[in-house]
Amino acid sequence: MQLRPGTRLKSTVCATEVIVVKAPADEIEVTCGGAAMVDPPTAPAESGTPSSDAADGSQLGKRYVDADDSIELLCTKAGDGSLAAGGAAMVLKESKPLPASD
């Protein structure tokens, strides 16, 4: 699928929804719980469950990136499945904690 910043994707096996923050130039398949994510309006009703090797869950408001930082997704609805791009598991991108400013 060709992604653009702002593209929304929905899991077909759990409640996870994401917005694309950063998109790679080339097409890429994004999966959640092992199943391809789809355009939300065309999403079928959730069916099945995340595959056991992709069931760590997604967290609301967190960003996820691939290993070479070519794609970044923001989780807008949490779910049980975990995200992968191009077959590789995505990792949580944490904002660096900043010191107190007082």
Added chain:
Amino acid sequence: MSELGLAEVCDLVASPWAHEELRAPDGTPLVTVDVASWPTPPAPEVMTAAAERLRSLPVVTVAVIHDDPPLAYEPLLRAFDIVVAPPDVESPAAVDHLDVAAATEAVASAVRANPQAAVSMVQLSRLSEASTVPDALVAESLTYSMLQAGPEFAAWLGASARAAADTEPGDPVVVTRDGSVLRVTLDRPHRRNAYSAAMRDQLVAGLRLAGADPSIEGVLIDGNGPAFCAGGDLAEFGTSPDPSSGHLIRTTRSAAYWLDRLRRNTRVRVHGACVGAGVELPAFAAAIVADPGATFRLPEVSMGLVPGAGGTASIPRRIGRQRADWLAITGAGIDAPTAKRWGLVDRVEPRQRR
């Protein structure tokens, strides 16, 4: 020269030495004008010039009025930092106080105690009034950092006994989503939701989510425990790496900036103590509902600082510069009915326990 008449003040501020010499007899940077009566107003250009000069003075300017101001005097009255009046006087700028003398003395003693912070506070408010909110936030942060390097904050730090910063389990902010509504709950009840760096980071993360996802149509902010937010985490005061780094941190990760961006869709429910950040941040929201027992207070000037969580931008935009300066300079607390009357909150309604 501590208590001047209105006619005198127009003459005195016109002096080229006014910036240096117009102050209280003991040297406190404070000018108090007691408006016993309203003489025939000076010519408009005289009044405009006096108002402009008054706003440029490095002193806190206070007008005490005893009856309704004639319309012609509004431009001059608006130039003062604080206006004090008895409760029966109709003026949207005035702090209505049962004891005008006590209110005036409250300002004077606060300015005497922390003259640098007090003067910086009113200068910041004057500047902020003509600025956009994002610009006002930058000005506030610059002022805050400048005062962090000053002797008044150092004296406060030296004199105050503060709890050590504790490591604590769990998230200081709980963010959940219900359809198109994002619910953000401050959740450090054991510290009355003191606004720590970790709380700031998580609040900003939640607000950025609302900023990134157009399908979030409402943001609801509330607090868990006995108070909405008891202010900056005292355990963290003095722990900023240095004042200039503090400025970059505040403007890099600013909850105030995002609350202002999201203001139209944001509702806040406050209760208990709303101190410092606990009133500064809600004041950005389009709608604030306060529990009848809520109280509001800005203690920063008494610590040698100015409010630093956006309050110098948000609070005057709700209640006017003069009342905001009164709250900031005196550190006086107000209750929910006063907050409602001044427009600091929109509704007073008992909190439903969840």
